[in-house]
Amino acid sequence: MKISNKLLPILVLATTLTGCVSTFSDYKTVYRIDTTTGESYYTSSEPKLNQSTQSYEITNLDGEKLSVNQSNVVAVGPFTHRK
Numbered sequence: 001m002k003i004s005n006k007l008l009p010i011l012v013l014a015t016t017l018t019g020c021v022s023t024f025s026d027y028k029t030v031y032r033i034d035t036t037t038g039e040s041y042y043t044s045s046e047p048k049l050n051q052s053t054q055s056y057e058i059t060n061l062d063g064e065k066l067s068v069n070q071s072n073v074v075a076v077g078p079f080t081h082r083k
Helices: 002-024
Strands: 027-035 040-043 055-059 065-069 073-082
Touching: 040 055
Parallel strands: none
Antiparallel strands: 027 040, 027 073, 055 065
16 A cells, blocks of 8 residues: 555656656747738748749748738748747
């Protein structure tokens, strides 16, 4: 009986730590486009400039296709967030 009383807190701790590890591993990199109007757009793939239209054509994280004119873009870069 004494062994199980000592084992129970260890099992609870191990289960809790396992949950924390899986939570911290749920990070992925997305890309953010910041605009001159203060808006930010997020996409799962690196935005590429379309030379003919001078705009970034992206699909945001909600699946919407967007076109952001290069003259309205302040910054483009990776942004790490939680899933």
